[in-house]
Amino acid sequence: MNLIRPFLLLTLSAALLACGGSDKKDSVPALNTQETLGAALFNDTNLSLNRTQSCATCHMADHAFVDASTDSSGATRAVSLGDDGVSLGDRNTPTAMYAAFAPDFQFAERSRFNTNQGGYTGWLGGQFWDGRATDLEAQAGGPFLNPVEMNMPDKASVISRVLENTDYAEAFEYLYGDNIFDDTEAAYDALTAAIASFERTATFAPFSSKYDKSLTGDYTYNPASLATTGKALFFSGQFTNCSTCHQLQRNNHREETFSGYEFHNIGVPENTAARTANGSAAGFTDLGLAANDAVADANNLSALEGKFRVPTLRNIGVTAPYMHNGVFASLDTVIRFYDKHLANSDNTINPETGVAWASPEIDRNISSVILQSGPKLSDTDIQGLVCFLYSLTDEQFEDQLPADAAECGL
Structure with a gap:
């Protein structure tokens, strides 16, 4: 399907x-x-x-x-x-x-683009991080x-x-x-x-970002800019796996939402500060997709633990903090978190804490094949990807982009 x-x-x-x-x-x-x-x-x-x-x-x-x-x-x-x-x-x-572009929650197949990972078969879509609302x-x-x-x-x-x-x-x-x-x-x-x-x-859904305008000829990425570097990396199946999970349509589709609405565990650590603030019971674990009543009869329910729906990347530059639990404050940290899964990555330290990355909240069912595929990123690569993501900001929110957006050449 x-x-x-x-x-x-x-x-x-x-x-x-x-x-x-x-x-x-x-x-x-x-x-x-x-x-x-x-x-x-x-x-x-x-x-x-x-x-x-x-x-x-x-x-x-x-x-x-x-x-x-x-x-x-x-x-x-x-x-x-x-x-x-x-x-x-x-x-x-x-x-x-x-949000209206997310398919109804279902078990289905999905074609992927710009990736060597093949297609996806599994739960996808719905609303909320765990897909528990069908539509x-x-x-x-x-x-x-x-x-x-x-x-x-x-x-x-x-x-x-x-x-x-x-x-x-x-x-x-x-x-x-x-x-x-x-x-x-x-x-x-x-x-x-x-x-x-x-x-x-x-x-x-205004579709008014610089990326959207580039598809209609109303904006041109500066070929020498960091944003252009990041765009090439994002859609590359050789140098990153971004589009594996964050591309819904074929290249240059004018209603690209930058999410395939799949469910994955990418090893996000617990947000201990949020848990302390909200008074969660000791040992509480967010099971993600596995806690969705619609999958209660799944043959291997434990295999769904820790999986969350892939979010849209539209306006991601102005919607911090990040991840399903808001554990990271900046996009730079998010990209470095992804890179730390790669062999020989230089990003062994969480720049927001100054120490090694905390362990995943759920250390099983991690999408390791996707996360560990590809070469490590340089600092310039990371900055370029952040800049490209900034270019997905709808026009009315561009004045809310972080100060480092000035370096992107947008």
Whole structure:
């Protein structure tokens, strides 16, 4: 089974509209499309228990839809703070940008490009780091009920908050039928469909980076620049394995998301600082994909432990910290972490700690064949790859790139 672009699938949103449009044709509400309703819901803090948190709280529109909030030391949080002002999560909040391009969670085959690793067969897609939400609708419904996020006790409580807002009530009945609130499940599905529709708009997928402009002839990489060096390395199957996991389409495709949505364990160490802050029990281990209920019946469940979904690299230059647990602060560190797996690598020290890399949180199921293939990188190679990744930043966020972007020749 090959990946299918999600926009071509029959979505719940379309089904709801087809089945439930209101008969009240003489009155058009202020929020009269799924997208505008979804945008309002996405930004509404009243839908959390203490009325302090919305989807936008952890997916900030001005910061590439990640959580850019800072802790008491002024550092960007590795994990997000909950509606109660105390609880902290255990995973880094991923960007909501380009999330609509992830295929539904499935066991499938995937073709790879610019690699000598062959194709991929296994679990892929879905939303969240472990793929536990099949699609955008399922993902949209999760945070409201998560006790360390928006902390609502149940779906009925969420819908009660929706009904407090006259504009919402009118919009739901107009879009989904006069009787939509007779069934809590149906109303909750309508809520998640609206938010998902908003997340499928161009707001979340502008494709406006310098890389995108280079495909249309509106930008040309300076042949002598570090970014050009990095671009050549990124798409090389000989000198790096970047594109093995971070290329979805054939070269120069105008909707490349820079993720194949596979699941891998790359040996990421535990974020001990985050665990201390969130009060995790001693010995707690994040099992990643293996904790996804959808794979509970897998023949060898233990073989899935420690695997996380490959993230998009779009806007990666402005969405630090990195990895599923936010353990690394800079892209330079991330590239050096990948390089340390290679034979004779010079990157034996974590530049952020000044000591040897910490052990993987889960030291089995590591994708060693991919990680250990290829020659080691020079400092110039690493800087070039970082610069190319900076060029994947959408236009409206370019002013948020780190200071070293000035050296990239972009």
